[in-house]
Amino acid sequence: MYCAYCGRLSRRCQCHRPNSDLARFMARGGRTPEPLARSSAYKRAVPPQLKRRERQLLRANYADWFERLAAEYGDCCANCGAAENTVLDHIVPIAKGGRSHYDNLQLLCAECNRIKGKLAIDCRCFAHPE
Numbered sequence: 001m002y003c004a005y006c007g008r009l010s011r012r013c014q015c016h017r018p019n020s021d022l023a024r025f026m027a028r029g030g031r032t033p034e035p036l037a038r039s040s041a042y043k044r045a046v047p048p049q050l051k052r053r054e055r056q057l058l059r060a061n062y063a064d065w066f067e068r069l070a071a072e073y074g075d076c077c078a079n080c081g082a083a084e085n086t087v088l089d090h091i092v093p094i095a096k097g098g099r100s101h102y103d104n105l106q107l108l109c110a111e112c113n114r115i116k117g118k119l120a121i122d123c124r125c126f127a128h129p130e
């Protein structure tokens with residue numbers, strides 16, 4: 001089995017350690033994120049031209065998607081609730097085969113985004129628009 005957050009084989013996964021990225025990420029919000037259903041490992045090597053395309057797609061639609069997410073889930077970090085420095089985050093990172101698509105995006109503050117890194121964590125279930 002593969003870890004739903006880091007995509008590694010369960011026995012190689014470090015997510016359960018007390019100071020893992022996942023633990024630090026969750027400590028900021030204090031909530032247990034929704035694990036993503038995975039039956040296979042996340043992609044290791046995504047071709048550079050695919051990554052470039054996904055990044056361009058994100059840039060081209062950034063303002064639109066940001067506005068839609070803010071309207072649907074609230075204009076704050078989906079993990080910790082911080083209202084400042086929110087950015088669009090890929091739930092499944094581009095580096096793991098995630099696409100730039102509305103369904104794969106959430107709003108995170110810069111700090112949560114930094115800690116999350118290449119983990120796949122869906123926090124949208126926590127967000128509640130005012």
Ligand SMILES: [Zn+2]
Pocket residue numbers: 003004005006007008013014015016
């Ligand atoms: Zn893991």
Ligand SMILES: [Zn+2]
Pocket residue numbers: 028077078079080081082108109110111112113
């Ligand atoms: Zn945050």
